[in-house]
Amino acid sequence: MKSIKVGLLGIGTVGSGTFNVLKRNQQEIAARAGRGIEITMVADLNVERARELTNGEVEVVSDANLVINNPDIDIVIELIGGYGIAKDLVLKAIANGKHVVTANKALIATHGNEIFKAAQEKGVIVAFEAAVAGGIPIIKALREGLTANRIEWIAGIINGTTNFILSEMRDKGLDFDVVLKEAQRLGYAEADPTFDIEGVDAAHKLTIMAAIAFGIPVQFAKAHVEGITSLQATDIRYAEQLGYRIKLLGIAKRTAAGVELRVHPTLVPASRLIANVEGAMNAVLVRGDAVGETLYYGKGAGSEPTASAVIADLVDITRLATADPEHRVPHLAFQPDAMTDIQILPMSEITTSYYLRMRVTDETGVLADVTRILADSLISISAMLQKEPAEGETRTDIIMLTHQTQEKNVEAAIAKIEALATVVGAVTKIRLEELN
């Protein structure tokens, strides 16, 4: 059978990895797919570099439209990124009857509903394994491997840059700004790291996983997005003394009232496997009602790890291209007419535990005042840490961990605590998940 022809839009880190792995493992890949898979055309603005990267073996053009309009191309790989040009090209490729593979999490998390609808109408596949957690086959696991389960929750370390920064802050006791600069110098963080450090990249990936897990549309705009920029080394230290690590988690949880969809720094018991995921590695913990907890770990970025996911999608499409579209795996795991629009809960309605740090004047009755406010707000304390004031100091830190409560209760209690004359400045609040 003749090989399937692939056109590549954008040949940077992931694109060149895809070209190389596809070539290196072509025999095994063809043996698995049932026919050869061949990149025959590449579009990139830097034509010269693209020719070098592909050893002059494929046609290179600067205009992506030449790829998506080429009748010989069966599958288009979109590795341009962003929501502008990439969205137009993906929709045009679909309209031209091409299958699409993309690593573009921003595009799928924000425009996925429109893209999947267009693909369904045209009978083509849009595959996006590489969009979430790089080389970890988490989309495949959620969509197919765990298909028997009612997924209860997902908790993931799905941004390597921030996990690297948090690991360094903990190991070296350094503040965020210092570690960020070092991460940029070493190439772990981009020159403009905003999407990573503000939690946006993690929220894109979480949005996609939540849609597949719960059969809901992708709705990035409703996710709570909080990064690590205001996290202090002090809190990492205190958390450690209480037996916890702080991780930037993406959490999607099904509750009776709706779905929680949130990215924020989170205390996790140090004894959990996921708490020990260090450096730029990714991990996703999934709880299904039948299987219990399963954990997926690996490289969430990089040339060949991400290429591994792109090529897995190419093989899937190659196998399924001739199947009746009705009998393919649905884009978001659930049949399009069986999706539900369960509401995404506002943050005030989420339920979790909390780490609270406050700076107080060390005098009689301060603790009593604080605990009275918490008790009146029906917030139960699970652990507490108070340091002796440093030599010559009259102020000290009190750290409290709470049992589970609603966010709105904690917000109300914090406002009252901050109004006490003995409490100095703002109360630091970090959410805590036991993950059991």
Ligand code: HSE
């Ligand atoms: N910038 C991401 C990370 C990888 O740091 O994990 C691509 O999503």
